[in-house]
Amino acid sequence: MIDVAEKSEKAVLVAVERVGPEAGLLDAEESLRELASLASTAGIDVVASAVQTLKRPNPKTLIGSGKIEEIRQLVESLKASVVLFDDELSPVQGRNLEQLLCVKVVDRTQLILDIFAQRATSQEGKLQVELAQLQYLMPRLTRAWLHLSRQRGGGVGVRGPGETQLEVDRRRARERVAMLKSRLKQVRRTRALHRTKRAAVPYPIVALVGYTNAGKSTLMNRLTDAGVLVENKLFATLDPTVRMLRLPEGGEALLVDTVGFIHKLPHGFVDAFKSTLEEVSNSSLLLHVVDGSHPQSEEHIRVVDGVLEELEAGDTPRVTVFNKADRLPPEHRLPEVRGPVCEISALSGDGIELLLRQIATVLASQQEKLLVSIPVARADLIAALHRSGRVVEEVLEDGQENYRVTAFVPPVVAGRIRKELARSC
Template sequence: MTATHDLAPERARVVLVGVDFGRDPDFDDTLDELALLASTAGDDAVARVIARRKAPDAALFVGSGKAEEIKALVAGHGAEGVLFDQALSPVQQRNLEQVLGVSVADRTALILEIFAQRARSHEGKLQVELAQLQYLATRLVRRWSHLERQRGGIGARGGPGERQMELDRRMIDQRIKQLKLRLGKVERQRQTQRRARARGDSLRVSLVGYTNAGKSTLFNALTKAGAYAADQLFATLDTTTRSLYLGDGVPQVALSDTVGFIRDLPHKLVEAFKATLQEAADAQLLLHVIDATSPKLHEQWAEVERVLDEIGVAGTPQVVVFNKIDALPEGQQPRSRLDWVERPDGTRVARVFLSAHSGEGLADLRQLLVRASLDEPLIPDAAPASTAWPVPEPTL
């Protein structure tokens, strides 16, 4: 949605819209995450609208009255677009654009746009293009003016617009097939690399977590890899694997940094990034990194668990890493750096509190990795349970 000047990109002004249907306990009534997504994509949120309905309106999603309210906000703020926090159907998107007079995008399209901006590797670009085309294929319903059906004289059926739409759809289908073939080849290459690593003595460990939890910063702090890290959503999309030396007599660790998860991560995006996420699937240990400062800590923790279950790795051993403790106020500092906590399935996992930025607590995490490398239990029998965090206790 971002327009461009001759010299520098111009941030587009957008209105954010969220609809509460009363069924989603994780509904974000602040729209803060959508605003952060918009900012990451290069847009400025100038207004926010919360609508409450029992069910989506088939034509306009929010209903005609709320659509007129949004239209007035668009005009009043000089907005160039509207972003919805939920998925829109192609018909709803088209109708809203006609009523509002500006471009309309949903959460899925916004995440895809960010991924397209951030992909750096050949594989990452292929994965994002595949997801975008799969999303676009459902939108070829009189979506653009050059696709609109142009009726001719009496008896005419279709016209150049309809033929153009069929051509576009055929071209998209062909490109999707090509991308799937190329990604299949990349996945086979990755499998060969993973088998080679599996034959070695290295413990395979993957960093997973909600986007912007600090995975890449932790990866750099442990391995000195210099991977790109920034305080923004989806700072890195490409999996990076480095060896981690833990000391003489201790097997090395093959540590991988993976793409971050987010609420309502588009299924097609998860599917497209299957080869990348396979690093997590093949790991012997997951380091689940959580932003200890996030007001949505519980929801983000649960969402990552849901995605891990979706890709079939919910049963992989974990260490839960509460990151960014240097940013916590004095009254919220943990009493100790290491304890254990129960996951939703009842399994106990080690939990460590640290700051990847300052280095505080990294020694405790390294010690846990030493235990894992030597096949020792991560939770000693005498370890305290969930005592390191002050009230309220952050359990799922």
């Protein structure tokens, strides 16, 4: 692996402003600012940027020939070693642009995957990222590209499988993809097994979701002392962390921190990260963390909404948590959203108690009344009820072999308790 931070690559950024129905969620300037943060996260120096307004992109080169020449001159005069495009380039566009600009060309997808490759720590995370990188590279594995890649040297965009996979043909790449998929399946099966073993009666899951850098991990640490890495960089979190969350009135839930979302996520991202994001699909409550102090917070919310729909979690109960309240000017206006909202500062702790009460209220509203007889030997089931809900009655029945228990618990817990009792009968 080549560390770009040491080499300090110099990049020229290029964004396209679409006009008409194709216009993106963020305008080109804002999208460029985000691309610049992605570049700095990857350890690249941005030396210049260019924007072209287009009605229709050129299928061969994305941008027009005049703009290409302007960028070529910028690259030459500033001695840039890479041109970063804000849009995903087709294999043909990437190849043509490299030839015309005489320098390495990397698109937004490749840059994000590159950051993921640097950040992945778990076995599953690494496998997922390598798979996504290979799937990106496969249609680009052509002779012309192979030839060029030898001249391109290393650095951003050719980390991970890039260096080795370009040396093999498509058949071997396909074999590697199949192998990665089967290893991922194995890892996921083991994880699912651990999960069922962890507790016969599951806890309700509360998932932290949101735009990258919104403060999800800071909030996780504030709520649970999890010690998760917090950084003012994009995609600080890649692998999910799970911790116990204790609620004010005694209930407990599992709190999950997840990878952040971003505008123009790599194609196939949700598919690649499906398993690490499956806690989101399985959760009882989503805490959508929004950087309320960000000028584009409204657009960020829309991006996150889109990804949640893709994850089929669009209808999961949700609290929108406007974070970074300490940075808000006094007369600020927060975007309008559906459902309950909460204003906090994960950094200072302001608003956290109210948020905890809101979490407890939503979880309580999802609870159902469970009326069961539990054998005295199954103290574990009674403990599980105390953990995940509210036990309102617990008395020894005549004969002293069973407890008659009335509790309010999440439906998933009630279901598991009934199943356990049916099994032990």
